[in-house]
Amino acid sequence: xxxxxxxGGAQGAGVDTSANIFGAAVASxxxxxxxxxxxxxxxxxxxxxxxxxxxxxxxxxxxSVVDILATFDAETVFQxxxxxxxxxxxxxxxxxxxxDRVQSMEPEIQERVKEFLxxxxxxxxxxxxxxxxxxxxxxxxxxxxxxxxxKTAESxxxxxxxxxxxxxxxxxxxxxxxxxxxxxxxxxxxxxxFKQETFVKINSIAAEMVMAGIKPMFQLKELPxxxxxxxxxxxxxxxxxxxFAGLSFQSxxxxxxxxxxxxxxxxxxxxxxxxxxxxxxxxxxxxxxQSEDELAAINMASGAALTGVRAATxxxxxxxxxxxxxxxxxxxxxxxxxxxxxxxxxxxxxxPTRTSQADLLFAMHVGHGEFPRIVIASSxxxxxxxxxxxxxxxxxxxxxxxxxxVEKAIANxxxxxxxxxxxxxxxxxxxxKLVETPDGEFQRFKFTEDGISPRVVLGKAxxxxxxxxxxxxxxxxxxxxxxxxxxxKRLLKLRTADREIPEEExxxxxxxxxxxxxxITWGSPKGAVLDSVEQLSGExxxxxxxxxxxxxxxxxxxxxxxxxxxxxxxxxxxNYEGQAGVITKLATxxxxxxxxxxxxxxxxxxxxxxxxxxxxxxxxxxxxLHGGA
Amino acid sequence: xxxxxxxxxxxxxxxxxxxNFGIINAEQQALSELGLTPEDVVVxxxxxxSGKTPHFFRLPISGVHTLHxxxxxxxxxxxxxxxxxxxxxxxxxxxxxxxxxxxxxNAGRRNVDMLVILHDNGVYGLTKGQASPTLRRGxxxxxxPRPNINDNVNPIALAISSGYTxxxxxxxxxxxxxxxxxxxxxxxxxxxxxxxxxxxxxxNDIHTKEYYDKRVYKLETxxxxxxxxxxxxxxxxxxxxAMLKSLEWGERIPxxxxxxxxxxxxxxxxxxxxxxxxxxxxxxxxxxxxxxxxTTIIDDILKEKEI
Numbered sequence: 049x050x051x052x053x054x055x056g057g058a059q060g061a062g063v064d065t066s067a068n069i070f071g072a073a074v075a076s077x078x079x080x081x082x083x084x085x086x087x088x089x090x091x092x093x094x095x096x097x098x099x100x101x102x103x104x105x106x107x108x109x110x111x112s113v114v115d116i117l118a119t120f121d122a123e124t125v126f127q128x129x130x131x132x133x134x135x136x137x138x139x140x141x142x143x144x145x146x147x148d149r150v151q152s153m154e155p156e157i158q159e160r161v162k163e164f165l166x167x168x169x170x171x172x173x174x175x176x177x178x179x180x181x182x183x184x185x186x187x188x189x190x191x192x193x194x195x196x197x198x199k200t201a202e203s204x205x206x207x208x209x210x211x212x213x214x215x216x217x218x219x220x221x222x223x224x225x226x227x228x229x230x231x232x233x234x235x236x237x238x239x240x241x242f243k244q245e246t247f248v249k250i251n252s253i254a255a256e257m258v259m260a261g262i263k264p265m266f267q268l269k270e271l272p273x274x275x276x277x278x279x280x281x282x283x284x285x286x287x288x289x290x291x292f293a294g295l296s297f298q299s300x301x302x303x304x305x306x307x308x309x310x311x312x313x314x315x316x317x318x319x320x321x322x323x324x325x326x327x328x329x330x331x332x333x334x335x336x337x338q339s340e341d342e343l344a345a346i347n348m349a350s351g352a353a354l355t356g357v358r359a360a361t362x363x364x365x366x367x368x369x370x371x372x373x374x375x376x377x378x379x380x381x382x383x384x385x386x387x388x389x390x391x392x393x394x395x396x397x398x399x400p401t402r403t404s405q406a407d408l409l410f411a412m413h414v415g416h417g418e419f420p421r422i423v424i425a426s427s428x429x430x431x432x433x434x435x436x437x438x439x440x441x442x443x444x445x446x447x448x449x450x451x452x453x454v455e456k457a458i459a460n461x462x463x464x465x466x467x468x469x470x471x472x473x474x475x476x477x478x479x480x481k482l483v484e485t486p487d488g489e490f491q492r493f494k495f496t497e498d499g500i501s502p503r504v505v506l507g508k509a510x511x512x513x514x515x516x517x518x519x520x521x522x523x524x525x526x527x528x529x530x531x532x533x534x535x536x537k538r539l540l541k542l543r544t545a546d547r548e549i550p551e552e553e554x555x556x557x558x559x560x561x562x563x564x565x566x567x568i569t570w571g572s573p574k575g576a577v578l579d580s581v582e583q584l585s586g587e588x589x590x591x592x593x594x595x596x597x598x599x600x601x602x603x604x605x606x607x608x609x610x611x612x613x614x615x616x617x618x619x620x621x622x623n624y625e626g627q628a629g630v631i632t633k634l635a636t637x638x639x640x641x642x643x644x645x646x647x648x649x650x651x652x653x654x655x656x657x658x659x660x661x662x663x664x665x666x667x668x669x670x671x672x673l674h675g676g677a
Numbered sequence: 678x679x680x681x682x683x684x685x686x687x688x689x690x691x692x693x694x695x696x697n698f699g700i701i702n703a704e705q706q707a708l709s710e711l712g713l714t715p716e717d718v719v720v721x722x723x724x725x726x727s728g729k730t731p732h733f734f735r736l737p738i739s740g741v742h743t744l745h746x747x748x749x750x751x752x753x754x755x756x757x758x759x760x761x762x763x764x765x766x767x768x769x770x771x772x773x774x775x776x777x778x779x780x781x782x783n784a785g786r787r788n789v790d791m792l793v794i795l796h797d798n799g800v801y802g803l804t805k806g807q808a809s810p811t812l813r814r815g816x817x818x819x820x821x822p823r824p825n826i827n828d829n830v831n832p833i834a835l836a837i838s839s840g841y842t843x844x845x846x847x848x849x850x851x852x853x854x855x856x857x858x859x860x861x862x863x864x865x866x867x868x869x870x871x872x873x874x875x876x877x878x879x880x881n882d883i884h885t886k887e888y889y890d891k892r893v894y895k896l897e898t899x900x901x902x903x904x905x906x907x908x909x910x911x912x913x914x915x916x917x918x919a920m921l922k923s924l925e926w927g928e929r930i931p932x933x934x935x936x937x938x939x940x941x942x943x944x945x946x947x948x949x950x951x952x953x954x955x956x957x958x959x960x961x962x963x964x965x966x967x968x969x970x971x972t973t974i975i976d977d978i979l980k981e982k983e984i
Contacts, residue, residue, distance in 0.1 A: 075984040278982040292975050294965025297758050317952040320974040324967035329974065332963045333955035335757045335948060340783035344750040347743065351721075351754025354741065355762070355961040359754065377744050464984055472975075477966035489737070505961065506719050506739050506755060507762055512732065514742035515724075522740075523687050523732050 049104045051266060052111040053223060056097030056128060057120025058152065059090050062216045065241065066118075067098035070220040073237040074102050075279060075464045077229045078271030082107035082575065084461040084651055086676065089304065089400040093152050095123050097677065102227075104271055106465060108428060108575030109654040112675045116226055116265075118219040122174050123150045126161050127677040129177045132186050135265060136178065137222045139215070140192040147172040157677075187265070191218050191258060200254045206246065213247075214254035221255035228264035231255075276467040282458035283308035285429040286388055289436025290360055291319055291334065294477065297352035297359040299337040299345040304400045305459040306362045306390040310336060342367035346374030346387065353378075353385045354513065356482070356505030358440050360386040364456075365394045365407055372415045375449050379419030381513045381522075382493070382501070382538070384443035384450075384480075388436070391455045391571075393649045402649025403457035405571055405622035409630070411451045412600050418535070420542035422446060423599040425453040427556075427574035430469045431597070432458055437475050442549075445480040446541045447503060455622070457572035457651035484508075491520040495533060499540030542601055551603035556595040557610065563590035566614040567661070568640060570596040570628050572651055573620050579654035580661055589665070591618075596628055608636035618664050620644040620657060643670045650676025689733045691726060694886075696798060696849035696875030700727075703847075703855035704765070704794070705736050711860055718763045719755055723748040723772035725803045727796035730767040746777025749784045749793065756789050759961035760945050763863060764791040771801045774810035774830045784868060785839025787944040792862040792869045793841075795832055798877040799884050806880030819882045833923035836870045837916055837936050843869035844919065844936040848893050849876070850886055854932065861934070867943050874932070889930070896922070896933030906938035 053070070057063045064085065071081050082101045088094035099114070101107040115134035119125050122145040125138055147158055147165075162172055170176040178188055193215040201211035217238065224234045238251045280288070287309045290298070300310035314336040321332045335352070339345045345361045352359035363371060368389050378385045391407045393399030412423050422442050426432040432454055443450040483490075483502045490509035494501040501520075504511055512522030517534060519525040525534070559581055569577045574595050581591045594610055596603070611617055611632075619629035619640035626643045633639040642664035646652055653675050660671040691697045708718060718738045720731040724745035731740025743751045748768040756764040773781045773795055784793070799812040806820035810830045817824040836844045843865040847855040855873060862869035874893070876886050896902050906915050919936035942950075949955040965972055 072984060276979070277984045278979055279984050280982050284982065288975060288978055291978065292971055292973055294963075294971060294973060296960040296963060296965070297754065299754065316978060318954050320977065321963070321965065321972040322967070322974065324964045324972060330958075331952075331954040332958055332965075332973070333948070333952040333960060335955070335960060337753070337757065337787075339750070340779050343747060344753075344780055344783070347747045347750035348754035348757075351741070351751035352758040352960075353754075354751075355755055355759040357758045357960050357963075358965060359758070373744060374747070467979055467983075472971075475971065476969040477971055478969070479966070506741075507716060507759055507961065509716060510737045510739055512740045512742070514732070514740075515744055516742065524729070524742075 050107070050111070051102040051116070051227070052114045053100045053102060053116045053118070054097060054114045054128060054131070055118040055219065055223070056095060056124030058092070058123070059087055059094045059096045060092035061120055062213055063096050063098055063120070066216045066220050067100065069237045069241050070223055071100060071279065072240065073224055073234040074227065074229065075277070076233040076236060077268065078273045079104060079268070080107045081279070081464045082109060082461065083463070084110050084457065086650065087401050095127055095152060097124065097128070107463065109579045110651065112653040112655045116223050118223045120215065120219060123153055125174050125177050126150060126153065127157065129181050130164070132181055135187045135189055135226060136181060137189045137191060137219055138174065138178065140190050141194055143173070143175045143178070145174050189222055189262065191222060193218060196254055196257060199257065200250055203253055204246065204249050206250065210246070211250050214250055217251040217254040218258045221258040222262055225259040225262035226265040228267045229270070231259060277464055278467055279462055279464045280429055281460060281462040282429060282432050282454050284312055285432035286362070286436045286452070286454060287312040289433035291316060292472070292475070293437040293440045294358045295334055295360060296332070296357035297335045297349060299339050299348040299361050300363065301339050301342045301345050301367055303364045303367045305392055305456040306364045306367070306388070308459070309362045309388065310338070342370040343374060346371040346385070347377070350374060350378045350383045350385045353383050354506050360388060362388040362390065364390045364392045366397065368407070368411070368414065375421070376415035376417060376419070377515045378449040379415060379421065379538070380515050382447040384440070384447055386439045386443050386450050386452060388452045388454060390459045391453060399649045401456070403455050403572065403622060403651050404647065404649065405455060405627070406624070406647065408453070408599065408623070408627040411453060414451070419538050420446065420448045420545070421600060422448060422450045422545065423453065424450065424597060425571045425599065426458060427571050427595055427597070429458065429463045430465055433470055434475070441478040442545070444482070445478050446545050447480065447500060448541060453571060455572045461651070489521070492522045493518060493520045493534065493537070495520060495537055498544040499537045500544060546601035549598070549601070551606035554596070554598035554603035555606060556597060558593040558595065559585070560590040560592050563592045564615040565589070565591040565665070566611055566617045567591050567593045567620055568596065568617065568628060568632060569593065569620045571622070573622060573657065576652040576654040576657045577620050580658035583654070583658050584661060591661070599631060602631060602635045604635040607632060608638060611636060611638045616641050616665065618642045618644060618661060620652070620660070622646050622652065642668065644673065645670065646673035648674060648676065686735045687732045690729070691733075692879045694876070694878040695726065696873070696877065697726060697730065697796065699849035699852050699855065700767070700794060700796060700873055700875065701730055701733055703852045704767075704859055705734065706852070706856045707859035707863065708736060708738070710856070711863060713763055717761060718765070721748045721752040721755065721764060721766050723768035723777065725769045725772060725801065727767050727769040727772070746772050746775070746780060748772065749777065749780045752791055753784065753787065753789050756791050757944065757948070759959055760790070761959055765863070766791060766793045767796065768793070769796045770798065770809045770811045770832070774832060774835070778810070782835070782839045785836060785841045788840055788842055788867045788941055789944040790866055790868070792859065792871070794859070795870060795872045796875055797832065797872050798875040798881055800877050800880045802877050802880055816883055819880055831923055832870070832872045833935050834920045837919055840868070840941070841870045842867035842938045842941050845870070845934045846872040846874065846932045848874045848889055848932050850889070851893070851932070854895065858934070865937065866939050867941060874930070892928060892930045893932050894929055896931045896935070904934050904936050906940060909940055912938060
C-alpha cells in the first residue's frame with residue numbers, strides 16, 4: 049500500500065514544518081515514510097514543496113502521481129495540479145488568482161501552464177486549473193484559510209497575526225482527515241512541535257475545526273510497530289554515522305546542501321563515550337570549525353587527521369572544486385581524511401538546491417597527478433549512516449582520502465526506518481597499520497609489499513610530511529629511482545584495496561539472478577529503480593538490479609560476471625553522460641544497451657523509471673526523464 | 678619516547694647568505710632554550726624556499742611541509758586536535774599575504790595558540806624573483822622587468838586588524854633578537870606573528886643586509902614604548918599606536934614587539950566554552966574504539982529522531 053502526499057507553498061511559509069508534523073503523525077500510527085524536499089535557492093517567497101510516500105512497508109522513493117495535494121498558495125496549484133489523481137486542498141481566497149499575477153513563478157513555467165490550460169479551452173485562474181482536475185475525477189477540498197485564522201484567533205483570544213500559522217495546520221489537518229487515521233496522532237504531533245501552550249491551542253483548535261468537516265478517503269488503520277524507528281534526512285544520517293565512528297574534527301565552509309550536516313554536528317559537539325581505560329561513560333568533544341573557504345576546510349581536516357583523530361569535511365560541487373588541491377596533498381601524504389560530497393547541479397553555481405549525479409567522474413579524478421582516491425556512494429539513509437562509518441575505516445586502512453558521495457536527493461530527503469537496520473553492533477573500527485608506540489625517527493613512507501606503511505601520529509615520533517615527492521622519511525626527493533618506487537607504492541594501495549575488499553561489499557544486487565535484464569544504478573535513484581522493478585516483476589518482467597556502492601576500486605570482476613549473461617543492460621542515473629555506464633564499460637568492457645537519464649535537478653520518481661524501463665525494453669536507447677516541478 | 682638513534686639532517690640547499698639561515702638558527706635556539714620536548718614540536722610550512730624549513734632542522738622535530746599559502750590551515754587542524762603540541766608556522770610573504778591572504782586574515786579571527794613566522798623578503802625566490810606582496814610600489818628588484826606597480830601589504834597592521842594577539846617584527850640577521858621574539862611568541866597564549874625582515878641575496882638587491890643593518894632599530898629602546906594590553910580599555914589605543922608605528926619605514930625601521938593582548942580568549946578556550954570536555958580531553962588522545970568496538974554512545978542522538 050502506498051499513498052503519495054504533497055504539500056507546497058512559498059519558501060518560509062512553513063512547508064517543512066507542516067510536512068514534518070504530517071509525517072510524524074502518520075509515522076506514529078505505524079507507517080513508513082519517504083519524503084523529498086524541493087526548494088529554490090532563496091530564503092523567502094519562492095515555491096517550495098515536500099513530496100511524501102506513505103507506506104506500510106519501508107518506503108524508498110516518491111511518486112509522480114499524487115494522491116493528496118495540500119496547497120498554501122496559488123502557485124502550488126499551478127505548479128502541481130496536473131500531478132494529482134486524488135484530492136486537492138486549496139485556499140478559497142486564491143480561486144480567482146490569475147496565473148500572470150503570481151510573480152514568484154518563473155516566466156517559463158507560467159508560459160507552460162498557460163499553454164496547457166489554453167489547450168484545454170480554459171482560462172488562467174486557479175479556478176480554471178481546478179476545473180480541469182475536477183473533470184479528471186479529482187476531488188476538491190476548499191478551505192477558507194482567512195476564516196480559519198479568524199475563528200481560531202477569536203476562540204483562543206489572540207490577535208489574528210499570532211494565529212497566522214493556523215492556515216498551515218488547516219492544510220495538514222485536512223490531509224490527515226483524508227487518511228482515516230484517528231486524530232490523536234496528529235494532535236500529539238502538534239503538541240510535540242509547538243510546545244508552547246498558546247500555540248498548541250491555536251493549532252489544535254484549527255485542526256479540530258477542519259477535520260470535523262472532512263470525510264476520509266482512505267481507511268488507514270493503526271499498524272503495529274516493533275522496536276525503535278527514527279526519522280532522519282541524509283545530512284543527519286551522515287552526521288550520526290560520523291559521530292558514531294569517532295569523528296573528532298569536522299571543518300566546513302557553508303554550502304547547500306552540505307552545511308546542515310556540520311551544523312548538526314556542532315549542535316552535538318559533546319557526545320557520550322565509554323572510556324576504555326575505566327569503563328566509565330564520559331563526554332568527549334568534537335571540534336567543529338567553520339573555515340574561511342573549502343581550501344581551509346580540507347586542509348584543517350588533513351592536519352587534524354595527522355594527529356590521529358578521525359577528521360572529515362563536508363561540501364558540495366563548488367567547494368569540492370576548491371578542495372582538489374588539498375585532496376591531492378592528502379593523497380601524496382597518505383592522509384586518512386574523509387570528504388562527504390553532497391552532489392548538486394553544476395557546473396559552476398549550477399542549481400544549488402537541486403539534485404544531480406553529474407560529479408561522479410570528477411570525484412574519481414579530483415586533483416592532478418595519479419594517486420588513490422577511494423570513492424563510495426550511498427543510496428539511502430541507512431547506507432548514508434553506515435557508509436560514513438565505512439569511509440573512516442577505508443581511509444585509515446588504506447591511508448588515503450575517501451570521498452563519500454551523497455546527493456542532494458538524499459541529503460534533503462528523509463525516511464523513517466527501524467534503528468535495527470543500522471546494525472550498530474556489527475560495525476567495527478579499523479585503524480589499519482597504526483603504530484601506537486614508535487621509536488624515534490619514523491619512516492612514515494616505508495616501502496612495504498602492500499604499499500601501506502606503518503603510520504604514526506604527530507606527537508609520538510619525529511615524522512615528516514611534504515607535498516613534494518619524498519623518500520621513506522618524508523623528506524623531499526627528486527631521485528628518479530625513488531620516484532618510481534614511491535609513486536608505485538601509493539598506487540599499490542589501490543590494488544591492495546581491490547584485493548582485500550570483497551567485491552560483494554562493493555555492490556548490492558537486488559532481484560532475479562536469472563533475469564535477462566540488468567539495471568545498473570547508484571545513489572539516490574536506487575529506491576525508484578527497486579520500486580519500478582518490483583512493479584515490473586509483478587507484471588512478469590524480471591530484472592536484476594546492480595547497485596554500485598564503490599566506484600574506486602571498482603568491483604569489475606563481479607560486475608562483469610553479473611552482466612555477462614544479460615541481453616539488456618539499462619543504466620539508470622542522474623546525469624547526461626551515463627557516467628556509471630562509462631566506468632562500467634571501462635572496467636568490464638561491457639557497455640549498457642540502454643540509458644535512462646535525468647539531469648533536470650529533480651529526483652527520480654519510481655513511476656517515471658518504470659515508464660523509462662518499458663520504453664527501453666521497446667528499444668529506446670536513451671530515455672530522458674523530465675519529472676518534478 | 679626515545680630520541681632517534683641517528684638524526685641525519687637533510688643537506689640545506691638555501692643560497693649562501695640566505696636570511697632563512699638566521700631564521701632557522703634562531704628558531705632552533707629558541708626551542709632549545711625553552712626546553713620543549715622535541716616530539717611535541719611540529720613545524721608547519723608552506724611553499725617556496727621557506728617551505729623547506731622543517732626539512733632542514735638540525736634538532737629533532739616533526740615537519741609538515743604543506744601547500745602554497747595553506748600552512749596556517751593545516752596548522753589549525755593539528756593544534757586544535759592535539760592542543761599539547763607546540764605548533765609553529767614558517768611561511769613566506771607570498772605564501773601568507775598573497776595566495777594565502779584569506780587564511781592569514783581568518784586565522785586572526787580565531788586566535789589559535791600558535792606562532793607564525795613570516796619570511797618577509799619581498800620576492801618569490803624559488804620562482805626566480807617576482808615581486809611579493811611586501812615589495813613596495815616603484816621598487817625594481819633584480820629580476821623584475823619593470824618597477825613594481827602594486828602597493829605593498831603592511832603585515833603588522835593587517836595582523837593587528839585581523840585579530841592576532843601578538844604582533845612583532847624581527848630581522849633575520851639579528852639572531853639573538855629573533856630568538857627572543859620567537860620564545861616570546863611561543864609562550865604567548867593565542868596567535869602570534871613575527872614578521873621577519875629577511876634579505877634574499879639572489880633576487881632582492883634592494884633590501885640587502887647592508888640596507889637593513891643600518892636602518893633597523895629596536896622598539897624596546899624607544900622611551901615609553903609599551904605595547905602590552907593589560908586592561909580591556911587599553912586595547913584600542915595600543916592597537917592604534919602599533920598600527921601607526923608599523924607605517925614607519927625608510928631611514929629607520931622598527932623591530933620588536935608592536936602589540937600583545939592576552940586578554941582575548943584563544944580559540945581553544947572558546948571551544949571549551951561550548952564543549953567543556955575539550956578542556957581535559959585532548960581529542961587526539963580520546964579512544965574512539967576499544968578492540969574495534971566503537972565507544973561513542975548515540976542513544977540520545979537517536980532518541981531525538983525517534984518517532
